[in-house]
Amino acid sequence: GEYAGLGEVSGKRVLVRSDLNVPLDGTTITDDGRIRASVPTIKALADAGARVVVTAHLGRPKGAPDPAYSLAPVASRLSELLGQEVAFATDTVGDSAKAVVGALEDGQVALLENVRFNAGETSKNDAERGAFADQLAALADAFVSDGFGVVHRKQASVYDVAQRLPHAMGALVKTEVDVLRRLTVDPERPYVVVLGGSKVSDKLGVIDNLLGKADRLLIGGGMVFTFLKAQGHEVGNSLLEEDQVQTCLDYLARAQETGVDIVLPTDVVVADSFGDEASARPVPADAIPADTLGLDIGPDSAAAFAAALADARTVFWNGPMGVFEVPAFAAGTRAVAEALTRIDGLSVVGGGDSAAAVRTLGFDEATFGHISTGGGASLEYLEGKDLPGITVLEG
Numbered sequence: 001g002e003y004a005g006l007g008e009v010s011g012k013r014v015l016v017r018s019d020l021n022v023p024l025d026g027t028t029i030t031d032d033g034r035i036r037a038s039v040p041t042i043k044a045l046a047d048a049g050a051r052v053v054v055t056a057h058l059g060r061p062k063g064a065p066d067p068a069y070s071l072a073p074v075a076s077r078l079s080e081l082l083g084q085e086v087a088f089a090t091d092t093v094g095d096s097a098k099a100v101v102g103a104l105e106d107g108q109v110a111l112l113e114n115v116r117f118n119a120g121e122t123s124k125n126d127a128e129r130g131a132f133a134d135q136l137a138a139l140a141d142a143f144v145s146d147g148f149g150v151v152h153r154k155q156a157s158v159y160d161v162a163q164r165l166p167h168a169m170g171a172l173v174k175t176e177v178d179v180l181r182r183l184t185v186d187p188e189r190p191y192v193v194v195l196g197g198s199k200v201s202d203k204l205g206v207i208d209n210l211l212g213k214a215d216r217l218l219i220g221g222g223m224v225f226t227f228l229k230a231q232g233h234e235v236g237n238s239l240l241e242e243d244q245v246q247t248c249l250d251y252l253a254r255a256q257e258t259g260v261d262i263v264l265p266t267d268v269v270v271a272d273s274f275g276d277e278a279s280a281r282p283v284p285a286d287a288i289p290a291d292t293l294g295l296d297i298g299p300d301s302a303a304a305f306a307a308a309l310a311d312a313r314t315v316f317w318n319g320p321m322g323v324f325e326v327p328a329f330a331a332g333t334r335a336v337a338e339a340l341t342r343i344d345g346l347s348v349v350g351g352g353d354s355a356a357a358v359r360t361l362g363f364d365e366a367t368f369g370h371i372s373t374g375g376g377a378s379l380e381y382l383e384g385k386d387l388p389g390i391t392v393l394e395g
């Protein structure tokens, strides 16, 4: 059988970089979305007769083995989803990996232990990364890049290995890039972007870029409070990035100039302490009591956000509106998710926390246009940044 651009793969060892970085509670996977998204490419290769060697990371271990970050639970789940055994190597490029890969027969699948147990993977030193990429490349005859969530990382298993083996773009990366391109090249209007999450500083690039492109920008989550502060309001004990207040002021001014409508919450749900459900109550955004902290957008704002989304033809949403894991602070995130399910056009949920949120809140994934597997990667794409894991495939 053949695989996109690689030609005949039957009998060949194909290294697949997947993003299997899933949230774990101990060894229990709490959201397997990324594993499910990785299955089609692995299955297509196995069905084509390849000997499939999957490599991936989990969390951010410090370049050495750490049992808390083992991919072993992921191997079991991948095996269930594939409906075939997944051989698990207890190291990435060592004796176990060599033995497991050497024993693969055509159509069989192996998963290597967390690639970030090796310092070379994330090294900023090209030679160190290259040396590790050499070891990875020695395990395979070809490389398929399918970990969309990591294509913004210039790391050995994402970038350098592609320079060492015949390579192709996997089906997941292709789908993700196609959808994101529709957001950046002539999006159908109104184009509404919803941004949440805790920090403004994580979203600077994307806000910069969107101020010239989106029609409306709805802002929720922890980053709200830095904007409220910029508007001269007190935010109590809420999350605040003092050093970004001026930036927020500049954004508000630029939005006026470019005609982009920035929608901020007019009310927020506060509590006396983090996660304290009993004390949860809505207050006006310009009257947050000093001894409380905001943990969700309020009900008026949730309704206003839903209304601002109602006529949208293109939507991108990244970042929860509040601490959605706690029921008393989930309503804002739920309202935005619900509004997205009703979009007549393209609705994209951008990765990480927001993707996990729609699933843990019980929404049917099929009611969204696209749920990206990439958080940081989709944001960097929208910023117009060069994604090393994509450009390396073009070279």
Ligand code: 3PG
Binding pocket: 019, 021, 059, 060, 149, 150, 153, 352, 374, 375, 376, 377
């Ligand atoms: C993610 O979770 O966004 C990706 O798996 C990338 O992980 P990283 O931010 O640790 O590189």
